[in-house]
Amino acid sequence: MRIPTGIRGLDEMLKGGLIPSRTYLVKGNAGCGKTILSIQFLLEGARRGENVIYVTLEEPADEVIENMHFLGLDVTDNIHIIDASPTGDLSIFSDMFFENLVPDVQGLKSALESKLEEIRPTRVVIDPITMLEIASKSEVEYRREILILCKLLRKFNVTTLITSQKPEEGAEDFIVSGVIELLTYDVKGRVIRGIRIKKMRGSDFDSTVRPYKIKRGGIEVYWTESLFE
Ligand SMILES: Nc1ncnc2c1ncn2[C@@H]1O[C@H](COP(=O)(O)OP(=O)(O)O)[C@@H](O)[C@H]1O
Ligand SMILES: [Mg+2]
Structure with a gap:
């Protein structure tokens, strides 16, 4: 059984989609389309009648919704949003500003857990995890936090x-069980975008860098084309 990402071309590269109940990493520079890809993944679940959760740690939720709307991606009611961005209700940094200079991820973790129990989602996105690292006192603590998070998500069988x-x-x-990289190349002043699957445990996959575009409707991957030919 596979979980289609809903991104044209990427599912072909993944031989049908992601193996369910696992956690995957989407890496790339600012502006490469990580949030767009994430929302497309959630919208695909919502379209299939699934409950899904989007945790935003950087961009305020209303801005994400607005940006996606500009792209023709309308966030529907079965996408449950947890706003843990610096200005959001569940910011991991609020204590840092007001009280003890230590970020608090406990509030976010318990909010996520109760949401998982309440709506039993099939898909979750945490965007970006980088903020959790910034919030951790040490590399060891970050590793512990991320492990606890992955275990929690696994317990609820979410992809x-x-x-x-x-x-x-x-x-x-x-x-994570798999890594997808969004790459940008500057070719004579023009930005060329490429997507690569770097790792995918338990599955065959296409490891070639394929071109992709961001346009109305979101990301499209040209999975039969190669970037370096
Ligand atoms: N209507 C559009 N047409 C083409 N590209 C767009 C459009 N809207 C946004 N983009 C591209 O999407 C990028 C932002 O994507 P986003 O998913 O927010 O990136 P990330 O989350 O990786 O920082 C912008 O840098 C811009 O290049
Ligand atoms: Mg983003």
């Missing part, structure tokens, strides 16, 4: 995407 804008490999690369 999860976490996004990261960190170019180098970190704890998250090793914990």
